[in-house]
Amino acid sequence: MRLKDGMRGKISISMECNDEKKVLSVTDNGVGIPEDVDPFRRPSLGMNIVYSVVTAQMGGTIELVRGEGTTWVMTFPVP
Secondary structure (H helix, E strand, C coil): CCCCCCCCCCEEEEEEECCCEEEEEEEECCCCCCCCCCCCCCCCHHHHHHHHHHHHHCCCEEEEEEECEEEEEEEEECC
16 A cells, blocks of 8 residues: 555455345555556456455455545355
8 A cells, every 4th residue: 555645554444244245345545546547457466366256256246446545345245
């Protein structure tokens, strides 16, 4: 995570569950991922692993939310 000068890094993890799905969110307060960068187009090894586990093994989805920092939202069906 890249930070603006003088900032301290912060990572927040939350999970919401109901009878149909579980939603895991991981957020940081960094400078964010630029709009012209698509992490799904040319993913790193780590992104490939996370994407494979979330989608292929768990039947879920993964979404990038840009804004103040970066948020990854992973949604999994409840069996």
